[in-house]
Amino acid sequence: MTSSNVKLNIRPIARLLAIFDIVIDDVEIDNIVLDSRNAKHGSLFIAQQGIKENGSQYIDDALSKGAELVLVDAEDIEKHGKIEHVDGVQVISFFELDKQLGFICSAFHQHVTSILQCVAVTGTNGKTSVAHLCAQLSASCNESAGTIGTMGVALYAQNQAPVKISETINTTPDIASMHEFAHLLKHQGARRLCIEASSHGLHQNRLSAFNIEVAAFTNLTQDHLDYHSNFEDYAAAKRLLLQQPGLRYLVINGDDKESHNWLNETPEHTTICLCSVKHTSANSLLDAYCEHQHQLKFCLALNPQYTSQGSTFDIESSWGSASVSLPLIGQFNIANVLTAFSALLLQGLSFDSLIKALSSLQGVPGRMEVFKSSSHGNIIVDYAHTPDALEQALTAARKHVSGSLTVVFGCGGDRDHSKRSLMGSIAEKCADKVVLTQDNSRNEDLENIIADIQQGIKDTSKLKIISKRTAAIEQAYLDSQVDDLILVAGKGHEEYLELNSVREYYNEREYVKQLTMELRG
Numbered sequence: 001m002t003s004s005n006v007k008l009n010i011r012p013i014a015r016l017l018a019i020f021d022i023v024i025d026d027v028e029i030d031n032i033v034l035d036s037r038n039a040k041h042g043s044l045f046i047a048q049q050g051i052k053e054n055g056s057q058y059i060d061d062a063l064s065k066g067a068e069l070v071l072v073d074a075e076d077i078e079k080h081g082k083i084e085h086v087d088g089v090q091v092i093s094f095f096e097l098d099k100q101l102g103f104i105c106s107a108f109h110q111h112v113t114s115i116l117q118c119v120a121v122t123g124t125n126g127k128t129s130v131a132h133l134c135a136q137l138s139a140s141c142n143e144s145a146g147t148i149g150t151m152g153v154a155l156y157a158q159n160q161a162p163v164k165i166s167e168t169i170n171t172t173p174d175i176a177s178m179h180e181f182a183h184l185l186k187h188q189g190a191r192r193l194c195i196e197a198s199s200h201g202l203h204q205n206r207l208s209a210f211n212i213e214v215a216a217f218t219n220l221t222q223d224h225l226d227y228h229s230n231f232e233d234y235a236a237a238k239r240l241l242l243q244q245p246g247l248r249y250l251v252i253n254g255d256d257k258e259s260h261n262w263l264n265e266t267p268e269h270t271t272i273c274l275c276s277v278k279h280t281s282a283n284s285l286l287d288a289y290c291e292h293q294h295q296l297k298f299c300l301a302l303n304p305q306y307t308s309q310g311s312t313f314d315i316e317s318s319w320g321s322a323s324v325s326l327p328l329i330g331q332f333n334i335a336n337v338l339t340a341f342s343a344l345l346l347q348g349l350s351f352d353s354l355i356k357a358l359s360s361l362q363g364v365p366g367r368m369e370v371f372k373s374s375s376h377g378n379i380i381v382d383y384a385h386t387p388d389a390l391e392q393a394l395t396a397a398r399k400h401v402s403g404s405l406t407v408v409f410g411c412g413g414d415r416d417h418s419k420r421s422l423m424g425s426i427a428e429k430c431a432d433k434v435v436l437t438q439d440n441s442r443n444e445d446l447e448n449i450i451a452d453i454q455q456g457i458k459d460t461s462k463l464k465i466i467s468k469r470t471a472a473i474e475q476a477y478l479d480s481q482v483d484d485l486i487l488v489a490g491k492g493h494e495e496y497l498e499l500n501s502v503r504e505y506y507n508e509r510e511y512v513k514q515l516t517m518e519l520r521g
Helices: 013-018 055-064 097-108 127-140 175-187 199-203 231-243 259-265 280-289 331-346 351-358 387-398 418-430 446-454 469-478 508-518
Strands: 031-033 043-047 069-074 083-086 089-095 117-122 145-149 152-156 163-166 192-196 214-217 249-253 271-276 295-307 310-317 320-326 369-371 378-382 405-409 433-436 463-465 485-489 496-499 502-505
Touching: 013 097, 031 097, 031 175, 043 055, 043 097, 055 069, 055 083, 069 097, 089 097, 097 175, 117 127, 117 231, 117 331, 127 145, 127 152, 127 192, 127 331, 127 351, 145 175, 152 175, 163 175, 175 192, 199 231, 214 231, 214 331, 231 259, 249 259, 249 331, 271 331, 295 331, 310 331, 320 331, 320 351, 331 351, 331 387, 369 508, 378 387, 378 508, 387 405, 387 418, 387 485, 405 418, 405 469, 418 433, 418 446, 433 446, 433 469, 469 485, 469 508
Parallel strands: 031 043, 043 069, 069 089, 117 192, 117 214, 145 192, 214 249, 249 271, 271 295, 378 485, 405 433, 405 485, 433 463
Antiparallel strands: 083 089, 145 152, 152 163, 295 310, 310 320, 369 378, 496 502
């Protein structure tokens, strides 16, 4: 799982299991896995009962890969601690394994999250940007920081480019991986850990026994209704972050009405920092503050101005005031910066040092990343794949263009169908030209996906349909003038297209960079 051969300092497994009245023959274990495909020599395979499958059916697979110990769910308490030997390997029954899984992983890795200063970010949009901006600012203030999320596991150190340590399959990896990654980052010098907490991850307890000092909420809009039964359940899953051990601080976006629910559920004696760019909506939240027993702080952006190079604004906060020049596009990036900035202030970093670091911030790859052209319109590559994210990206792009604005996008297959027509409507409203194309159609027919998107588009005169994604981008680019702007949405940092259950290599950032270089006049 880790990309390092460094031997981590881990807790002996026999002593750990003894806490649960389980006595085993001593065996050397150096990692814990929940997925049998990741098992190797030295692995403890935990055959957990999952949502769809029982891990016990993969014990043989884990053993074939070299697993040296297995924990499996016990049906009743009488079977707790019983040991069966399979191919010479101890297979141990553990009653209510799911309730102790987080503690086992945390203890095995020396409870490292109680040592690191952990920031967890949740919300529909902005999680990746906030986590990476937080780590980048931390490193600029001489405190190395790690990130775990959509873009993998990375370490930010002072005066160095971020070092990618591992890929991740999910935004929030499984419990065992989360604790192992945290341990590895600590071993490599991180003092702070900035993670993305997805609704899936929170609902499935992937942060069990993970100490979180600062929770941050960015926003809530429609997404993942293919997994959560309704919008209310989706929102409630996000708020599970408030139940994490070690929570001391909360940063909330006062411009999102869901923040009221966060405020109502925040544990007493938690210090809350309100962030706002719009202010009007934040005022009602400030009024609600008076009804709760919390220490209250604020961080506001005033007088935002947008240029072709980024934005400028004034910060007014509980820690001080300053004027800021930010080399990032869009109002939502101001909101993202306020969130990361506030989280670090709550953890004790200097206001003046952070202000100084803001001017040299670099955008997150695939998040409103601009590729400039001298002969045609510039191209922005962004990960926007929800209605709100697409609207925010197009609204932001509009403020930075004097010519026409084109959007190229599609929708994923085998996912929430209801957002497709919404995204079509938003594209028509916010862009001058719309090009519909492929985006991870998976096992669905692309024509059906595009037909769903078209349900939201009334004016077909501004619409083109080009199935092949690269061809769609190239045509939009060739049709553009120098003062135009093309937003290519949906893929961002990803390096694949998933078609018919097969992931083909596709790097949109790489393609767009090459396209703009080749066709420059």
